[in-house]
Amino acid sequence: MAVPRMLWGKYFQYERDGEAVLLDPVALDSVFIDSGEVHDLAGVPPTTTHEALAGLGFTPGGPEADRREALHDRLRLLGLDRTPRRISGLRVVLTDRCNMACTYCFVDTNSGKPDLTKEELSDGLEFLFEQNAGHEEVSIQWFGGEPTIRFDLMRYGDQLADDLSDRYDVGRVRRTVVTNGARLTGEALDHFVAYEYGVGISIDGPPGINSAHRLLLGGQPADDRIRRNVARFIEADGLHVGCNLTPTAANIGRLADTVRWIIDDLGLKFIYVNTPIPTAGRWQVNGADLARELYEARQAAFTRGGMLFSVLDRAFQALDTRRPMLFDHMQGDRTLNAALLPGNRVSLCDINFTEPSFLHTLDELRVDPGLLTGVAKKVAPMPECGNCPALAICGGPSRNEQALIGGSTPDPEMCAFYTSTVEIAVWDNTGVQ
Structure with a gap:
């Protein structure tokens, strides 16, 4: 799996055979761009591709927020709580x-x-x-x-x-x-x-x-x-x-x-x-x-x-x-x-x-x-988690995994697994069974 590059400090850009997929690791929005659009995106903005992406919410503007904090904000917005009810x-x-x-x-x-x-x-x-x-x-x-x-x-x-x-x-x-x-x-x-x-x-x-x-x-x-x-x-x-x-x-x-x-x-x-x-x-x-x-x-x-x-x-x-x-x-x-x-x-x-x-x-x-x-899981326990494309899918090791590995630092193979699953999913994206 190739390491994705960052676009505008906000989106992960996965490239394959000249085409690409952009992924927002917090909102989980993704968009496919063909080879011509990839080339156009490298031009001086605003190009047609820049304008089309902006229409879909992919923009270079805005403050570069801490992704971990942005994820916590999104969890609050969606009403998602890590605490079990019963x-x-x-x-x-x-x-x-x-x-x-x-x-x-x-x-x-x-x-x-x-x-x-x-x-x-x-x-x-x-x-x-x-x-x-x-x-x-x-x-x-x-x-x-x-x-x-x-x-x-x-x-x-x-x-x-x-x-x-x-x-x-x-x-x-x-x-x-x-x-x-x-x-x-x-x-x-x-x-x-x-x-x-x-x-x-x-x-x-x-x-x-x-x-x-x-x-x-x-x-x-x-x-x-x-x-x-x-x-x-x-x-x-x-x-x-x-x-x-x-x-x-x-x-x-x-x-x-x-x-x-x-x-x-x-x-x-x-x-x-x-x-x-x-x-x-x-x-x-x-x-x-x-x-x-x-x-x-x-x-x-x-x-x-x-x-x-x-x-x-x-x-x-x-x-x-x-x-x-x-x-x-x-x-x-x-x-x-x-x-x-x-x-x-x-x-x-x-x-x-x-x-x-x-x-x-x-x-x-x-x-x-x-x-x-x-x-209850502590979401994204390390600063490095904020730079991971699997931020909103993995979110770091569970409490059980932390107990087994003796700390909050994820196992490197666990990180490789989740980042690879994200790349597979953004390219395939056939949805759930």
């Missing part, structure tokens, strides 16, 4: 026991720690529904370890959620489970169908790729078993089944082929690609390469009638709506997904179960809802 969803961590030993898992599995108890599950669900009394929806995601190991708790929790939904006048309970797909009983499958589950199956690719980082505890691959269970999920009526794909050293360079295999061979049409998490204090992948690969994988999914979602779509959505897409710790309605953990604890970050600043008891959250600000 917890509307729980990722319920039933157990850390797992039948697999994936090398990159962000959860410390099979540690011998106690599972969630029925009493803890009851208290957590009661909290969730009381916080959302009279609202349209709550979400419950069963998680582990491998959550199906404690299917008894899932069944108990779903029955309780129905009772709580009636008691607190909640319109709908959205249920999902994240599973490795290596174990599935007929009883569990019938239950998932009855409750119209969304099922996310973690698969990294064909057996040669999947077995690089995902093996059973005994060291053998589970791919044949997973494939059979995927077929059972797909054949069941009423389920929404998709794939959770994690970029790893085994599939980077082959993501598009991996997506084709998931759609053509497994029959899964919905693919969600996880964002790299700097669990070792830094990103483990090349950011620019990952952005390009996600774009290629996205196109591969489209051509096969599938849908692929990743952080790349954040750039498409931002440019399509002209609204910053910064607050990845919140849902679109400014509510929060948190993690319910064994030991009567809640993590405000549903993918970080150990950071002390995220951990609270249910009673603490009831007494002081202001604690939710503990996960």
